[in-house]
Amino acid sequence: MQKQEFKDRIYSELATLTKAMANPYRLQIIELLAQGSRTVEEIAGQLTLSIANASQHLQVLKGANMVSLQKEGHYAHYRLANEDIYAVWQSLRDLGINRMAEIDRTLREFREEKSSFQAISIDELLQKIDQDNVLILDVRPEKEYKAGHIPQALSVPIDQLAQRIVDCPAGQEVIVYCRGPFCVFADEAVELLRERGITASRLDEGFPDWKRRQLPISVPL
Amino acid sequence: MQKQEFKDRIYSELATLTKAMANPYRLQIIELLAQGSRTVEEIAGQLTLSIANASQHLQVLKGANMVSLQKEGHYAHYRLANEDIYAVWQSLRDLGINRMAEIDRTLREFREEKSSFQAISIDELLQKIDQDNVLILDVRPEKEYKAGHIPQALSVPIDQLAQRIVDCPAGQEVIVYCRGPFCVFADEAVELLRERGITASRLDEGFPDWKRRQLPISVPL
DNA sequence: CAATTATTCAATAGATTTATTGAATAATTG
DNA sequence: CAATTATTCAATAAATCTATTGAATAATTG
Numbered sequence: 001m002q003k004q005e006f007k008d009r010i011y012s013e014l015a016t017l018t019k020a021m022a023n024p025y026r027l028q029i030i031e032l033l034a035q036g037s038r039t040v041e042e043i044a045g046q047l048t049l050s051i052a053n054a055s056q057h058l059q060v061l062k063g064a065n066m067v068s069l070q071k072e073g074h075y076a077h078y079r080l081a082n083e084d085i086y087a088v089w090q091s092l093r094d095l096g097i098n099r100m101a102e103i104d105r106t107l108r109e110f111r112e113e114k115s116s117f118q119a120i121s122i123d124e125l126l127q128k129i130d131q132d133n134v135l136i137l138d139v140r141p142e143k144e145y146k147a148g149h150i151p152q153a154l155s156v157p158i159d160q161l162a163q164r165i166v167d168c169p170a171g172q173e174v175i176v177y178c179r180g181p182f183c184v185f186a187d188e189a190v191e192l193l194r195e196r197g198i199t200a201s202r203l204d205e206g207f208p209d210w211k212r213r214q215l216p217i218s219v220p221l
Numbered sequence: 222m223q224k225q226e227f228k229d230r231i232y233s234e235l236a237t238l239t240k241a242m243a244n245p246y247r248l249q250i251i252e253l254l255a256q257g258s259r260t261v262e263e264i265a266g267q268l269t270l271s272i273a274n275a276s277q278h279l280q281v282l283k284g285a286n287m288v289s290l291q292k293e294g295h296y297a298h299y300r301l302a303n304e305d306i307y308a309v310w311q312s313l314r315d316l317g318i319n320r321m322a323e324i325d326r327t328l329r330e331f332r333e334e335k336s337s338f339q340a341i342s343i344d345e346l347l348q349k350i351d352q353d354n355v356l357i358l359d360v361r362p363e364k365e366y367k368a369g370h371i372p373q374a375l376s377v378p379i380d381q382l383a384q385r386i387v388d389c390p391a392g393q394e395v396i397v398y399c400r401g402p403f404c405v406f407a408d409e410a411v412e413l414l415r416e417r418g419i420t421a422s423r424l425d426e427g428f429p430d431w432k433r434r435q436l437p438i439s440v441p442l
Numbered sequence: 443c444a445a446t447t448a449t450t451c452a453a454t455a456g457a458t459t460t461a462t463t464g465a466a467t468a469a470t471t472g
Numbered sequence: 473c474a475a476t477t478a479t480t481c482a483a484t485a486a487a488t489c490t491a492t493t494g495a496a497t498a499a500t501t502g
């Protein structure tokens with residue numbers, strides 16, 4: 001094989017892969033599937049897309065071997081084809097957060113309204129778990145909690161938080177986590193908790209990031 | 222800011238960033254600039270693009286804040302805007318190498334011809350440096366070696382290797398590195414060395430990967 | 443087996459991306 | 473200041489991407 005042909009093949013394949021990711025909805029699909037497998041209908045619902053359009057985006061990801069599907073009855077369950085895909089999303093996301101002025105601006109603006117700008121890292125959380133008396137809340141939908149969660153965390157889906165807030169002992173420090181830095185559940189939870197006078201902050205990443213660091217997780221049998 | 226507007230803004234910005242990378246030439250530019258800054262002319266020459274076309278691709282990368290430029294005389298010197306960009310390239314590249322059948326096939330085919338399939342990792346090289354008597358060759362152009370290299374390495378640009386090969390003591394184990402896994406210099410070097418009966422293998426990553434791991438490097442004053 | 447349901451397919455129009463060409467700009471040299 | 477040089481800009485046509493629409497498929501239910 002000639003040098004030129006080699007380069008052409010390699011880089012055009014990699015560009016194809018990159019193109020498959022290069023769409024706002026498909027990035028959201030990747031992030032959503034990092035929480036576990038989903039049907040076309042569920043994905044379309046989450047992203048407010050038509051079913052046909054969601055299916056089409058999934059075909060693009062499948063064409064790049066980034067997702068795989070398993071048919072059960074007349075449902076197609078899509079999942080990420082492998083873990084490395086999440087690694088790419090992670091580095092892309094972090095580049096955006098750390099280096100893109102426009103994303104930084106959007107995050108600040110959104111979080112100022114919610115008073116949720118303060119966040120702690122996974123490393124800081126690990127320290128707190130060892131040293132302090134900290135309450136960890138998983139505010140994702142229960143289904144996602146059940147599919148795997150941080151061992152010490154309680155499941156309090158964001159839409160149940162308002163009713164269950166009384167359970168929280170006064171003076172208790174609370175750390176809230178959700179799907180990741182662009183998932184608004186944790187921001188909404190912090191807003192709600194602070195309004196009730198509870199000291200709460202966000203984890204700056206999500207459960208998939210915790211999991212990828214090979215930290216202990218609780219999973220169903 | 223509404224939840225929907227927040228998500229729309231964030232993900233469309235990230236998709237813009239991804240789109241800026243999603244082209245075979247622009248991926249090559251990112252990789253090339255990871256070796257140091259380059260003028261438009263140099264980039265066009267390396268990738269066999271017209272000057273106007275190379276400039277246009279650079280505008281796209283600049284529009285996404287992925288490269289910056291410094292004008293000197295009538296040359297524009299382009300460089301990567303920050304290090305996180307290389308991290309994205311790295312994870313994308315590794316996804317391709319580890320998970321894409323078509324890329325794996327191309328790499329195998331190319332390296333079978335060059336007998337350069339055997340490679341060692343940076344970790345293995347670090348061990349060898351400590352324990353064994355190993356000769357490390359940097360086969361990139363001299364300019365790149367001078368801009369920074371693995372401390373123990375000798376500079377033997379690939380086009381000088383054939384003449385200088387006599388210097389190598391018999392029985393000496395040789396490790397060759399270049400720009401990265403898709404740079405063919407190390408493959409060509411291994412082919413040449415093996416033809417002359419020298420035990421040689423590639424490093425499976427390149428100098429930018431060594432550097433990003435914060436390992437010691439030799440740099441000019 | 444007809445009706446229902448989840449998903450995919452196919453066709454289309456509008457938007458975006460790409461390479462090419464040649465002219466415009468702006469710094470340097472003679 | 474005219475000529476040269478490196479780069480950018482602008483215009484264009486071909487290719488590709490995107491959302492929408494409605495029909496096709498294939499599994500399940502009554």
